[in-house]
Amino acid sequence: MSETGTETKGTEVKKDSDEKRVGVFVCECGVNIGGVVNTRAVADYIGTLPGVKVTSVNKFTCSDSGQADIQQKIKEHNLNRVVVAACSPKTHEPTFRACIEQMGLNQYFLEFVNIRDHCSWIHMWEKEKATEKAKDLIRMGVERAKLLEPLQASEVPVIDKALVVGAGVAGMQAALDLADMGFQVYLVEKEPSIGGRMARFDKVFPTNDCSICILGPKMVEVARNKNIKIMSYSEVKEVEGYVGNFNVKVEHKPRYLDIAKCTGCAKCSEACPVEVPYDFNEGFGTRKAIFVPFPQAVPLRAVLDKENCISCKACAKACERGAIDYDMKPTYSDINVGVIIGAVGFKTYDPEPKHDFGYGLYDNIITAMEFERLLNAAGPTGGHVVRPSDCKEPIRVGFVNCVGSRDKNTNIYCSGVCCMYTIKNAQLLKEKRPETDHTVMYIDIRTPFRGYEESYNRSRNLGVKFLRGRPVEVKEDPNTKNILVRVEDTLAGEIRNLEFDLLVLATGIVPHEGINQIQQLLKLSKAADGLLMEAHPKLRPVDTTIDGVFLAGVASGPKDIPYAVSQGSACASRATILLKNKKAITEGITAVANPDVCVGCGVCISMCPFQAIKMDEQAGKANVVKALCKGCGTCVTACPTGALEQSHFKNNQVLAQIKNVFKFQEVAV
Amino acid sequence: MSAEAAPAKTDGWEPKIVAFCCNWCSYGGADSAGMGRFQQPPTARIIRVMCSGRIDPLHVFNAFLEGADAVLVTGCHIGDCHYVNGNDKTKIKYKFLENVVRELGLEKERLQLNWISASEGEKFANFIRDVTAQIKKLGPSPLKPGGVS
Numbered sequence: 110m111s112e113t114g115t116e117t118k119g120t121e122v123k124k125d126s127d128e129k130r131v132g133v134f135v136c137e138c139g140v141n142i143g144g145v146v147n148t149r150a151v152a153d154y155i156g157t158l159p160g161v162k163v164t165s166v167n168k169f170t171c172s173d174s175g176q177a178d179i180q181q182k183i184k185e186h187n188l189n190r191v192v193v194a195a196c197s198p199k200t201h202e203p204t205f206r207a208c209i210e211q212m213g214l215n216q217y218f219l220e221f222v223n224i225r226d227h228c229s230w231i232h233m234w235e236k237e238k239a240t241e242k243a244k245d246l247i248r249m250g251v252e253r254a255k256l257l258e259p260l261q262a263s264e265v266p267v268i269d270k271a272l273v274v275g276a277g278v279a280g281m282q283a284a285l286d287l288a289d290m291g292f293q294v295y296l297v298e299k300e301p302s303i304g305g306r307m308a309r310f311d312k313v314f315p316t317n318d319c320s321i322c323i324l325g326p327k328m329v330e331v332a333r334n335k336n337i338k339i340m341s342y343s344e345v346k347e348v349e350g351y352v353g354n355f356n357v358k359v360e361h362k363p364r365y366l367d368i369a370k371c372t373g374c375a376k377c378s379e380a381c382p383v384e385v386p387y388d389f390n391e392g393f394g395t396r397k398a399i400f401v402p403f404p405q406a407v408p409l410r411a412v413l414d415k416e417n418c419i420s421c422k423a424c425a426k427a428c429e430r431g432a433i434d435y436d437m438k439p440t441y442s443d444i445n446v447g448v449i450i451g452a453v454g455f456k457t458y459d460p461e462p463k464h465d466f467g468y469g470l471y472d473n474i475i476t477a478m479e480f481e482r483l484l485n486a487a488g489p490t491g492g493h494v495v496r497p498s499d500c501k502e503p504i505r506v507g508f509v510n511c512v513g514s515r516d517k518n519t520n521i522y523c524s525g526v527c528c529m530y531t532i533k534n535a536q537l538l539k540e541k542r543p544e545t546d547h548t549v550m551y552i553d554i555r556t557p558f559r560g561y562e563e564s565y566n567r568s569r570n571l572g573v574k575f576l577r578g579r580p581v582e583v584k585e586d587p588n589t590k591n592i593l594v595r596v597e598d599t600l601a602g603e604i605r606n607l608e609f610d611l612l613v614l615a616t617g618i619v620p621h622e623g624i625n626q627i628q629q630l631l632k633l634s635k636a637a638d639g640l641l642m643e644a645h646p647k648l649r650p651v652d653t654t655i656d657g658v659f660l661a662g663v664a665s666g667p668k669d670i671p672y673a674v675s676q677g678s679a680c681a682s683r684a685t686i687l688l689k690n691k692k693a694i695t696e697g698i699t700a701v702a703n704p705d706v707c708v709g710c711g712v713c714i715s716m717c718p719f720q721a722i723k724m725d726e727q728a729g730k731a732n733v734v735k736a737l738c739k740g741c742g743t744c745v746t747a748c749p750t751g752a753l754e755q756s757h758f759k760n761n762q763v764l765a766q767i768k769n770v771f772k773f774q775e776v777a778v
Numbered sequence: 779m780s781a782e783a784a785p786a787k788t789d790g791w792e793p794k795i796v797a798f799c800c801n802w803c804s805y806g807g808a809d810s811a812g813m814g815r816f817q818q819p820p821t822a823r824i825i826r827v828m829c830s831g832r833i834d835p836l837h838v839f840n841a842f843l844e845g846a847d848a849v850l851v852t853g854c855h856i857g858d859c860h861y862v863n864g865n866d867k868t869k870i871k872y873k874f875l876e877n878v879v880r881e882l883g884l885e886k887e888r889l890q891l892n893w894i895s896a897s898e899g900e901k902f903a904n905f906i907r908d909v910t911a912q913i914k915k916l917g918p919s920p921l922k923p924g925g926v927s
Contacts, residue, residue: 197809198826199801226812227824231903238792238820245823632860634802636897654802654860698828716831718862741861743831746871758827763837770796770823771845771926 129255130162132188133247134179136170136195138225143168145229147240151194154244158251158773162186170195176208183212190254194222194247200645215259217697217757222250248773252765256778260697260756263735267353267447267657269688272297274345274627277305278324278670279662280452281331282677283684288336290681292688295444296331297359299623301342302406304328305454309389309478311485313670314533315564321405321487328407340442341408344623348630351739352657352693353447363437365413366399370432373409375401380427385417387489391479394489399424399433404487447693448657448684451631451641452677455663456621458513458520460614465519466509467583467612472498473592474583474612476512477530484537494538496611498590503610504544507594508535509580510551514617522638524617525667528555531615532565535573547573548607550580550596558669576605583612618667631658641665651679656693659683698740698757704730706752713744713753793847793913794927795822795906798837800830800864803854806896816903819910822850829853831864838875838889845926847919848888848909851875855893865893887912888919 133155137143152164163186167175170193182188191214193205198221206216224243232239269292273284276298284294296303307313308328310320331337340359347358366377381397389396389403398417401409413424413433425433457478460468468474473496475483486492496503508531514524528551535547554575556562569575582595592612598605620639628635633653634642641664644652651659661676662668668676687693700713700722709729714722721737722744724730731752742755754760765776799805805826811818827833830853841849851872853865872891879889890909894902 197812199806199809223809223812223824226809228820230812230815231818232820233815233817235820242820242823249823249825629857632862634806634858634896637895642897716867718864739861741829741831741864742827743829743861743864743867746832746834747867755828755832758832760834760836763825763827763834764840766825767796767837767840768844770794770841 126189129160129190130186130188131160131190131192131251131254132179132182132186133161133164133192133194133251134170134175135164135166135224135247136175136193137166137168138196138229139168142195142225142229145233145236145239146224146243147236150240151243151247155247155251158248159775160255161251162188171201171204176204179205179208180212183209183214189214190218190220190257192220192222192247192250192254194224194243194250196225197223200648216262217260218254218257220250220254220257222246245770249766249769252769252774252776253762256759256762256765256776258756258759262694262697264692265351265353265695265736267687267691267693268445269293269691270295270444270446271448271450271684271688272345272355272357272444272446273450273452275305275452275454275662275664276303276331276339276341277452277454277662277673278307278327279673279677280305280450281327282674283450283452283661283680284337285327285331285334286678286681287684287688288334290685292336292685294337295340295359295446296337297340297343297345299342299344300402301364301410301412302402302408303331303339303341304405304407307670308403308405309391309481311481311488312533312537314529315560317533317537325405328405332407339408342412345627345630346441348449352655352695353687355446355449355657357444357446357449359442359444361440361442363415363439364410365415365418365435365437366411366428366432367434368408368410370430371410372430373401373406373411374429375411376427376429377411377424377433380423382421382423383417383419385414390482390489391476393479393482448659448687449631450659450661450680450684451627451633451664452661452680453624453627453641453664454621455618455640455667458616458619460512460616465512466580466614467585467592468614471583471585471590471592472496473503473585473590473610474614476614476616477527477534478616480534480613481530484534492541494541494611496590501610502542505546505609505611506535506538506548507592507607507609507612508547508549508615509612510549510615511579512614512616513619515552520617520619520638522667523555525555526669527615527617529561529564529669531613532556532568532573534613536564536568536571539568539571539573548609549573549575550578550594551575552577552579558671578605618663620664624664631655633658633660636666638666651676651683656695657687696740698755699735699738700733700740700742700744701754701756702731702733703752703754704728706750707731708750708752710749712747712749716744716747790914791918791927792819793821793910793918794845795848795850795909795913796841796846797822797824797850797852797906798830798833799824799826800853800860801826801828802860803858803896804830804852804892804894804902807852807894807898807902810897810899811902812899814899816900818903818906821910822906829859829861829864830868831861833868833871835871835875835878839878842882842884842888842919842921843923845919845922847916847922848890848913850905850909851889851891852894855895858895883920885916887916
C-alpha cells in the first residue's frame with residue numbers, strides 16, 4: 110500500500126510485467142453499499158493481500174472523481190491490475206474498462222466484483238456477515254485479477270442494412286427513420302398487411318384521432334420509400350451471425366396469388382362463396398376465403414386462406430389478370446444485415462378460456478377490442494354499437510377495467526393503456542348517442558401522460574360514471590339477456606347490483622405466441638411478464654444484451670402509441686451508430702487451442718453450436734476461428750486433454766476464485 | 779441495526795456455498811435479486827462464467843475440495859441459452875457430476891442444478907435460502923479440509 114509511482118511511464122505500462130501490482134477500488138455507492146458493508150474494514154483487509162499496492166474507498170467510484178482517483182492511482186502506484194468492487198459488471202464494466210484503457214492498461218486487466226446486488230442489497234440486516242462476504246468476494250477478485258491476461262477486442266465490419274421485424278407503428282417508425290437516413294431496410298411482417306394493432310383501433314386517446322386516418326398515410330409512406338423493402342406475409346425463420354453481419358432467412362408464405370399481378374380489386378372476394386368470421390373485426394361479421402385484409406391494407410393485395418378454401422376456383426375465374434395460383438409454395442430470401450430491430454408487438458388478453466367476468470358464457474359481454482371494431486365506421490356494423498344477443502343498440506353499458514392485468518391469477522403488471530382506452534371508448538359512445546349511460550368499474554384510474562387527465566375529466570363531464578370496485582358476480586338475465594353485475598362500491602362502502610345491456614372488458618396486454626420464436630432466434634432474454642427484456646431498464650431501454658439487436662414497442666413491455674413510436678425512432682438512432690460507423694467492437698473473449706496439447710479427437714467440434722472450430726486435417730489439430738467464436742467456453746469443458754482454454758475464463762483464473770472463497774491462496778500462472 | 783427488523787441471530791454454523799452463474803441468465807437473476815432487495819442468507823459466493831457450459835467438473839470438485847458445503851450449477855432455462863444450447867450440455871455433464879458426488883459419499887443436496895432467468899430475482903433468493911436451510915441440517919461437508927469454515 111505504501112508504494113508510490115516509479116519512473117515507469119507512458120507506453121511501457123502497456124506491457125504486462127511479471128510483477129502484478131493491483132489497485133482495489135471499493136465503492137460505497139452512496140449508502141447502497143456503504144450503509145451495510147464496512148467498506149473501510151474491507152479495504153484495510155484487502156490491503157494486506159500480497160500484490161495489492163493500494164486500496165481506495167470512494168462514495169461513487171463511477172463518478173468523475175471516482176474514475177479520476179483510479180487513473181491517478183494507476184499512475185502513482187504503477188498499477189497493472191485494477192479491481193473495482195461496486196455494483197454489477199453487467200451495467201458498469203464498460204465504464205471502468207474505458208477508464209483503465211485511457212491510462213494505457215489493457216481493458217481486460219479490470220476485474221469487477223459485485224458487492225452491491227450480490228451483497229449489501231441482499232443482506233441489509235446482516236452488516237457484519239455482509240462485510241465478511243465482501244472481503245471474500247474481493248479476495249477472490251484480486252487473485253483472479255493477478256492472472257488476467259491482455260486481450261484484443263476485435264473490430265468487425267458492419268453491413269449498412271437493417272432488418273426490422275414487425276411492421277406495427279413502432280417497427281414502421283424505425284424503418285422510416287433508418288430509410289430517411291439513407292440505409293436500406295427490410296421490413297418483415299407476418300400478416301398480409303403492415304400496420305399492426307393500431308390499424309384495428311377506431312380512435313386513439315387522448316385526442317380521439319381516427320386511428321387509421323393517421324396510420325394510413327404512414328403505411329403509404331413506408332410503401333413508397335425506396336429504401337424500404339416490405340416483406341409482408343413473411344416470417345423470420347433463421348438468424349445466424351453476429352453484430353454487423355447477420356444472415357437472416359425469411360420465409361414468404363404463399364398468398365396463392367401473384368402479388369405483381371394482383372391489383373387489390375377484390376373481384377375474387379366477391380366471387381368466393383366461402384364466408385368465415387372476420388379476424389380483423391375480432392370475429393364479428395365475415396370475410397371470404399380470398400380477401401383483401403382491410404380497405405387501407407399495404408400492400409393492397411388479396412390473400413387466399415387455404416385452410417378455408419374449397420377449391421371451387423371461382424376466384425380464378427373472376428380474376429381478370431390471372432393472378433391466382435393454387436399451387437404456390439413458400440419461398441425464401443436470404444438477407445444480410447448489420448442490425449436487427451425487433452418490434453414484434455403483442456396481443457390482448459383472452460378472457461375466453463377462463464370465462465373471466467362471464468366472457469364466453471353470456472352473449473352480451475365483449476372485449477374492448479371487439480367494442481373498438483363495433484365503434485369503427487368501417488367495422489362490421491358501420492359504426493353502430495350493438496349488443497350481440499339481439500343486435501339492439503345498448504343504453505346501459507358497463508366497463509370492467511384490469512381484465513388480465515393487476516391480477517395475481519393472470520398478470521400482475523399494469524397494462525398501462527386500458528384506463529385510457531376505456532375512458533375514450535365510453536366518451537365516443539356517449540358522443541354518438543348521448544342517451545347512453547356508462548359505468549366504468551375500476552381499481553385505480555391511471556392517467557399519467559399529457560392530455561390523459563384532461564380526457565378523464567372530459568369523460569366525467571360528459572356523464573360517464575366511475576365506480577371504484579371490481580365485480581364479484583356477473584350473471585345473465587335469461588329473459589332479457591341483460592348482464593347483472595354485483596360490485597362493491599369501495600368509495601361509498603356499499604354493495605351495488607347493476608344491470609347492463611352490454612358489458613365491455615378492458616383486456617390487458619400479453620405477449621403473443623410468436624414471441625418465443627423471435628426470442629430464441631435472436632437469443633434474447635424474457636422477463637417475468639413473458640415480454641422481452643431490454644439491456645437496462647433505465648439507461649438502455651431499446652438495446653438488448655445482444656450487440657446489434659434492438660427492441661421497440663410493446664414487445665418489451667406495455668406501451669401506448671407515442672411511447673412505441675418514440676422507441677421506434679430510438680432504435681433507428683441507436684442502430685445508426687453502428688450503420689454509420691460501419692464497424693463494431695466485439696468482445697475479445699474466445700476459445701484458444703493449444704496445438705502442442707491437442708490430439709485432434711474432434712470432441713470440441715461437436716460441442717460448438719457456431720461451427721467455430723475447424724479441424725486442420727493435415728496437422729490433425731483443432732483450430733478456433735476467432736471471428737465465429739462467441740466465447741461461451743463449452744468446448745473448453747469438453748476438451749479431454751486441456752488443449753482448449755477460454756481467454757479471460759481460463760482454468761487457473763476460475764480456480765483462483767474458487768481457492769479464495771475460503772482463505773487466501775495464491776494460484777500459479 | 780434495528781432489533782425488530784433484524785432476523786433472529788443464529789449462533790450456529792453457517793454453510794459456505796459456491797454458486798456458478800452464467801453471465802446472461804443466472805448472474806442476471808442474482809442481480810435482479812439485489813435490485814428487488816430479496817433478502818437471502820449471506821452464504822453464497824458467486825463465480826461468473828460466460829455460459830453454464832463452461833462450468834467444468836474440475837471447478838465443481840475443486841470447490842468441494844477447498845471446503846464448499848454445497849456447489850450450485852446455474853444457467854439459463856432450457857431453450858433460452860445465449861449460446862444456443864450450452865445449458866443442454868451442462869445438463870448432461872450434471873448427470874455425471876451427480877454420480878461422482880454420490881460415489882464420493884456426499885449428500886445429493888450438496889450439488890444442485892437450477893435454471894434461473896435474468897428476471898427471476900426472487901427465484902434466485904429463494905434458491906439460496908432453500909439450499910442454505912438444507913445444508914444447515916446436514917452440517918459441514920465431510921470433504922472440508924481443516925482450517926476453513
